[in-house]
Amino acid sequence: MTAAVLTVSDSCARGERVDASGPAVAQALRSARFEVTVQRVVPDDQPAIEAALRELSSHAQLVVTTGGTGIAPRDVTPEATRAVSERLVEGLAERMRSEGMKKTPFAALSRATCGILGQSLLLNLPGSPAAAVESLAAVIELLPHALELLRGKTEHAFRSR
Numbered sequence: 001m002t003a004a005v006l007t008v009s010d011s012c013a014r015g016e017r018v019d020a021s022g023p024a025v026a027q028a029l030r031s032a033r034f035e036v037t038v039q040r041v042v043p044d045d046q047p048a049i050e051a052a053l054r055e056l057s058s059h060a061q062l063v064v065t066t067g068g069t070g071i072a073p074r075d076v077t078p079e080a081t082r083a084v085s086e087r088l089v090e091g092l093a094e095r096m097r098s099e100g101m102k103k104t105p106f107a108a109l110s111r112a113t114c115g116i117l118g119q120s121l122l123l124n125l126p127g128s129p130a131a132a133v134e135s136l137a138a139v140i141e142l143l144p145h146a147l148e149l150l151r152g153k154t155e156h157a158f159r160s161r
Contacts, residue, residue: 001147003029004038004060006052008068008077009127013043021066024129025136032140034062044068049080057084057120061147064136067127069112078111081122085115089146092123092139099138100131107131119150 007022019041026036037060042048049068056063068077082088092114100107112124112135121143125132 001034001062001144002037002060003034003062003064004040004056005029005036006049006056006063006065007039007041007127008044008049008065009041010043010074012041020129021125021127021132025064025066025125025132028133028136028140029062029064032143044074044076046076046080046083049077050084053080053084053117053122057117057122060120061150062121062123062143063117064123064125066125066132069110069124069126071109071111075111077124078113081113081115081124084117085113085122086118087116089114089116089121092142092146095142096125096135096138100126100135103134110135116150121146121150 005022005026007019011017012019022039026039029036038056042052053063065077068075093112097107097110110126115122125135
């Protein structure tokens with residue numbers, strides 16, 4: 001399974017702050033047996049985010065963003081993700097918020113979304129390194145199956161509950 005990590009941050013893109021979220025997310029993905037093929041930083045700019053999502057989805061099965069999911073005026077990652085997505089996967093974002101609210105009520109302010117672009121899954125995470133890793137942990141066990149489905153593997157072995 002291949003993954004790309006896109007950090008969305010004006011200050012990181014300008015070189016004023018070191019990106020801590022992208023590397024933390026990449027490490028969590030590697031621990032879950034993903035091959036992280038690309039790590040990139042873009043500013044909080046919707047056209048730049050959209051272009052990066054399109055490009056990265058052509059190179060990775062999973063494209064994970066970190067940052068730009070809140071309610072501040074420049075938080076536009078969800079809008080960029082929706083703009084390029086062919087379909088949305090609301091349940092993943094709902095699960096991340098639900099699990100996040102067990103730790104902090106501020107998780108309810110997340111506007112993170114998840115979508116499908118071609119055969120790639122796009123997943124928005126918060127910008128805080130800890131919150132990004134925790135949000136990813138809330139859905140990581142679902143991602144391999146989701147990626148199999150996107151590749152057309154839709155036969156399911158019988159599973160008892």
